[in-house]
Amino acid sequence: MFAKGQTITQILEQWTPKYYAVPDDKIGLQLGTLNKIIKNVMVTLDVTEQVVEEAIEKDIQLIIAHHPIIFKSLKHIQTDLPAGKIYEKCIKNDIAVYIAHTNLDVAEGGINDMMANELELTSLSPLEEVHTEKLSKLVVFVPEEAHHNVLEAIFAAGGGWIGEYSHCSFNIKGQGTFLAQDNTDPYVGEKGKLTKVNEIRIETIVPQNIQRKVVQAMLKAHPYEEVAYDLYPMDLKGKSFGLGRIGRLPEKKTLAELVSTVKEKFEVPMVRIVGDLNKPISKVAVLGGSGSRYVQQAKYAGADVLITGDIDFHTAQDALADGLSIIDPGHHAEKIMIKHVSDYLLAELATKKISTNIIQSNTNTEPFIFL
Template sequence: MCTPVLRPMAAIITDILACLDAAYPFSWALSGDRVGLQAGDPQASVTNVLVALEASPAVVAEARTLSAQLLLTHHPLIYQAAADLREDRPQGRLLAAVVRAGLAAVACHTNLDLAPQGLNDHLAHRLGLEEPVVLDPVRQEAWLKLAVFVPVGYEDQVRTALMDDRVGVIGHYSHCSFAARGQGTYLPLSGARPFRGEVARLSRADESRLEVLVPESAVPATLARLKKAHPYEEVAYDLYPLANPGLALGFGRVGHWPGGLSWKETVNRVKEVFAVSGVRVWGQPPEVVSRVAVCGGSGGDLIGQARVQGAQVYVTGEVRHHQAVPGPEEDFAVIEVGHFASEVVFMPAWAEQVDHFLRQRELAVQVIVSAAQTMPFQIL
């Protein structure tokens, strides 16, 4: 559970959606995926958000107990179109419970799978993989160059406001920018409140042209921070589209363990990370495992891609029979940990991320991780 912190601004659901869209753009979701607001009033007030892998009767009851107004899940509440809302059937009963509880329901599904610092980045980090890259790229996010003109002496103030974990990042380097001095001119018109100079008189100002790279989806949030930090009433800036290769977005990650782990150590680490007592294994692993691929959820379709990327072990949540390695394949193994286990492990970290983003926007919202999440089946 995130520590509740009071913040100065009340929030509505639209504010939460904007925050989520900036971090995990809904436009990144695969075609046909059901993401975003699925139930509730966009203008409703929110003070408590409950984060869970998926909605269930127990999670909805927990939300009511905690007086949560919004249920944020990875799995969509309505994944397939409902033919009816009959309460003698599980889906209708669940949907009715959400409505009766006055809950808004928001989902970040495949957009969260693809996102930097999303589900798959977290799994790679938890496994201890170094230099992880996207296992199966599905798109690239375009870069833009932001050039803004800043009065001399205010460069650091504006630069600091612009930078985050995506803006100003080039490879393994963050806070990348360039500045050059020059002179700007402006003539404040009637009604203007110039930072320097007088209305109806031409002014000259020593300024720096500050440049930084911005991912396309981060532009709105970046400009909002820029305008808040910049001393000018009217901020002069340019956005240039770039032909540089964009940021790869896709499913799964593949990285390495320096020095490698034995097969026994590999299995033990996987069990520990995903908090499972047993796993299913296909193939024949090498004695020492150094290159590992991972994909949360139903990752069976990426077994071939894991081999192409040189993985010796591929860890995923769910594999169908005909996706699995057809026989003992030397020096390659697939480890299945279970769909639920492969994703629920990310929920505490996701709640912390969302809480951090809300803090940045000074929104008075408490973010809570569900304690009622349980596997939807049992093994006898």
């Protein structure tokens, strides 16, 4: 069974929801339609004319990319210009283009975590906070014999997390009452008679972004025809999500040793370096893409080095004067996302028994040649 485009992007958005993106970022469907059957998806960092040619050759119906193909408002589409040629070829060959940009940067396991994990960084936290989870308290009343099943269903759906602690709940025994009317089919008791039931009141925490999923799981596991439950919005701060990551190396390295690791792990032929190659490094900040404006955040966070792309001359001078080392592997280091996004989609589609193929683009979109 092949999936429609909406199904595939919804699966991706379970990992990289759109509300993670920074304001005004250009994400989501940018070209074509998702309202069609998708046999083949191609994952790429960029959508260039060569990437589209590869997609045509491989019978691709949907391209999932990290970098937007439409970033500024269009005043025209001229098909004799580079951008216009891309749009024309996609439209003529019925290829949709979907973008996961800063929402993929911010997401847990997204590009910044991919980079941090390649370097084996520990104790990770965001370099700049973008989004904080809103929390709700779920309260539900359950007959004693169904307590375990309902509680486990809530936990399995993602409820009950407080920080790094899972399965958090508070449970109070009490007595519930109800009187079943004529058109009911009560789980216990009789119609027309007041029924008293030994119940347990479950209280737990639910992130609002998965609130519907948790409630549905709870209702499915609950034996009652009509379930008594409440949801209360909370002012407590939930998990923070953001751009970049800062963490610690398992063992100190010199800047030169870390440079070698970066070149190997990110598969780049060369990097630009700011700082003393003999400097000991223990705390590392990483940020995929262009990171010039995050130099001060890295310094304030106590980083010994910032690993990011597109560092300009004056920013490099300022960092050097401030004692912050920089390793610039280039913007194209974000190509790490191709394999990880492909693997995620393949695994999720397999669990749903969807036959849509996920193909990694082999087109090199690095615009620079290194001599």
